[in-house]
Amino acid sequence: MVGIKDVARRAGVSVGTVSNVVNRPHLVSATTRSRVLTAIQELGYVRDESARQLRAGRSRILALVVLDLGNPFFVDIARGAEQAAHDEGLHVITCDSGQQADREQSYLSMLAEQRVRGVLLSPVDTSGVALETFRRNEIPYVFVDRRVPADEASSVSVDDVAGGALAARHLVERGHREIALVNGPQILAQCRDREAGVRSVLADSAARLSVLETNDLDVASGRDAGARLLGMSPRPTAVFCANDLLALGVLQAMVSSGVRVPEELAIVGYDDIEFAGAAAVPLTSVRQPARRLGHRAATLLIAETTEDTAPPARQTVVFEPELVVRESTKTVVR
Amino acid sequence: MVGIKDVARRAGVSVGTVSNVVNRPHLVSATTRSRVLTAIQELGYVRDESARQLRAGRSRILALVVLDLGNPFFVDIARGAEQAAHDEGLHVITCDSGQQADREQSYLSMLAEQRVRGVLLSPVDTSGVALETFRRNEIPYVFVDRRVPADEASSVSVDDVAGGALAARHLVERGHREIALVNGPQILAQCRDREAGVRSVLADSAARLSVLETNDLDVASGRDAGARLLGMSPRPTAVFCANDLLALGVLQAMVSSGVRVPEELAIVGYDDIEFAGAAAVPLTSVRQPARRLGHRAATLLIAETTEDTAPPARQTVVFEPELVVRESTKTVVR
């Protein structure tokens, strides 16, 4: 494998000069520079980032660890983050923890060993012990889609309590009195918060809430929940699902067993992924600004890594969710 | 930042011994080992992969470059690849080229600089010049979802010609005579092949084909194509879309302008992503074994990187697609 020494020999200069040509071309005379550049061309020299990084002590890579890449919501976050990173000449690598604490931990260890420049994290493990390593080694991290106290770290999130409330209020206003919540696992703060939002609204209403908890936040779990929903009595007239994948699963279960949506069951989802509007019955959903979330989080993280002077103050950014009403809740009860 | 030297000092041993504790524990006596391990614990030592890699000459990372992470098909490929890599103690980083040759090139350069162990590539750029670097530096690569001659590289793909034919035959058998193909850009081999499959079937039939080409393979492009479709006369009675995202877009356009599916327009998609079955009208689609694709490709790649003896023979794996019939083509014409 060709290294900087080979280039230097070929061009008849020292390795220092080659390095300068690559990194600070203005320090090198035009003639030498072109001689070096042709040598690089001819040999097909590609610089070795690991050596570069060893010397520099840190890499040019940001990491993003998400809960589920199968959820387009997180893909959008990734896109926002990548865009912000790209503008700074950094790269983002995205890791899918699949909502499993051990996989998350495995990725985090890997990232620490890689000495990534910083980490964007949408955590499973709420305890934060996994981050001890980063703290010790001064690798900055920013939480995405999860609010944390500002003294702990910066975070960029969407107000999930408000989002849950938005959905619940909508259903109550439509006249529903038997409402179900199909929620993901309680370890996820998003799920806890959305439920809290729902409860805060329903407490002041005449509506009754039943909660079905699923293991995963995916379509298959939604189908299961849908099946369970069908067996309930009294059967709810409306269901709020903790995300759109669940909602699509529930909807599939209804369609396949001939239950009409929204006449017999109204459905509200969460995230407003692109597929929500294309569903069997277009889904009412709580929209989150995913791309902006990712972009903003990456921007914050980058600011923390470029510590010209003092480390910048931690920030807690909270976006507001927005209700998008579609067919799946078009009916009014009573 | 704490390094191996700090650990060595703390434990009162040499750096070589610390390295042995971490990498070949059996070479170290139990007492020394535990002394070193506690030192590691106390100091919170995390080994530096870049140094490790510099010495080793290559990393423990595989890369996967896909056309569009917004397409669940590629997410499934990624999952399959990750699983295969994980079993070998390797990690996969996934890059989204967004079907743009320049972004693809940018990622490939980055990966070469990182000296990744190998690359799984679903290429935009058909020319393959981008791979010159990998060839020179002996970084193995395997094509995913794209067949190439075996003397060039291994590849794992699905027979797109057969897939296109499958869809077309299905529509012809249903009695359709005016068929439209909503296809993605011709630079993508997948699109060319699927079209070829369609044409091979329609040539022997009484059906007429009109082709609408889109710039991207996403839902928005599908909506546009749907709108164009509505303006055609005679209007096709069936449409085959080069992937499910396009199909969902077309379907949305039909629903929002009151055209009944499948009565007025039958739709066939491609990939059979999870959302296809949950669509407004569940989509007939050509299923591809995405996970197996990724898993097999990674397995092949790994085999190429562990060159015990001679480099293994290049392989060309081609899976067969499968038609999944749903509501969107349930009608019979005439």
Add this chain to the structure above:
DNA sequence: ACGAGCGGGTGAATCGTTTCATACGGTGAT
């Protein structure tokens, strides 16, 4: 005429790890 300053270039030290030749005390065979 002499030193300061400058553009352009050099080469060695450095980053943190792995690995390999070497050392050393002890044991068993000859």
Add this chain to the structure above:
DNA sequence: ATCACCGTATGAAACGATTCACCCGCTCGT
């Protein structure tokens, strides 16, 4: 008594790039 060997531990060389102190040959100001 000598030697070979074993288990264990050591320390230095290597990996490839960056960086920094230094050097050389010029020009310019005084």
